[in-house]
Amino acid sequence: MxxxxxxxxxxxxxxxxxxxxxxxxxxxxxxxxxxxxxxxxxxxxxxxxxxxxxxxxxxxxxxxxxxxxxxxxxxxxxxxxxxxxxxxxxxxxxxxxxxxxxxxxxHNREPALVDTAAFHAAARKLLHHEKRDQFDVLQREIRLYQSIARLPERQYDVVVLRHVLQVPDEEVAEYMGIEVATVRSHVRHARRRLAKDLDAGGTEAEE
Structure with missing residues (x-):
């Protein structure tokens, strides 16, 4: 060029x-x-x-x-x-x-995912399900989104687009220039990583 x-x-x-x-x-x-x-x-x-x-x-x-x-x-x-x-x-x-x-x-800031999506997700659960232990709901959501923020870049983008913003797999693939099957593969790997991270976090919290 x-x-x-x-x-x-x-x-x-x-x-x-x-x-x-x-x-x-x-x-x-x-x-x-x-x-x-x-x-x-x-x-x-x-x-x-x-x-x-x-x-x-x-x-x-x-x-x-x-x-x-x-x-x-x-x-x-x-x-x-x-x-x-x-x-x-x-x-x-x-x-x-x-x-x-x-x-x-x-602006000398870190990505605000935990402050935005976590609190909105917790608020929706509290409104729709009338959870009694509001602090516990909020704490779980914050822990989840902190784990999402630690995902590798491509897994992070896929999870945010697909699960936080509810974008269909086909559109996620289009944005990221990958196949739909690859989007779903990223989701599977992200879920395993999140489960491991949350289990470790839960154990530390109990201790």
Whole structure:
């Protein structure tokens, strides 16, 4: 790929890979409207999941909107290049995760999964099942999400998308650029790891 040194570099990381994009030439005027329409359709399909995922990581709706807006701006600026990728959804997901990481680093914070998803999950259980021991419910949820936060990156993403955000397996596979069977394999491995981690945590708590 030839690069134009006058255009800003956009780095997209995905696992161990790093993509540098200095952008493609500006398309002819007649294609701008069509490109905008394709971006709008893509954004409409994925925006809600992006926003919900970002919220679990940065901890507030406003911050999540900032992260997703930055992701969309980068996608739209280089949209012809993005469309040329093998998987547009995977490329966009990598950009979103990069923006989340930058936001957390800029604000000197850790991912907020435990503070967001754990408390929401505990609240739902308390409301729907009228649990008497509220502290015990909350403690179990916090312990679970602390264990999820310690999963390897791909298992973590699969668990958050599939079980926290309730995204179907096919969409999880699309975001991560893997087969549906691989999504389910990650889930199985994650469950075994979580069970082992929670059993060890429960034993320590009892002691």
């Amino acid at each position: 030839q690069v134009d040194p006058e255009r800003p570099v956009v780095r997209v990381t995905h696992g161990a890979q790093c993509v540098e994009d200095r952008g493609d030439p500006v398309p002819p005027d007649g294609t701008v409207h069509r490109l905008a329409l394709t971006f709008d359709a893509f954004d409409a399909r994925h925006h809600t999941v992006w926003l919900r995922y970002a919220h679990t990581q940065v901890g507030s709706r406003d911050a999540a909107e900032t992260v997703v807006d930055a992701t969309c701006a980068r996608l739209l600026e280089h949209w012809p290049h993005v469309l040329a990728q093998e998987s547009v959804a995977r490329y966009a997901w990598a950009l979103l995760k990069e923006e989340v990481a930058w936001w957390l680093d800029d």
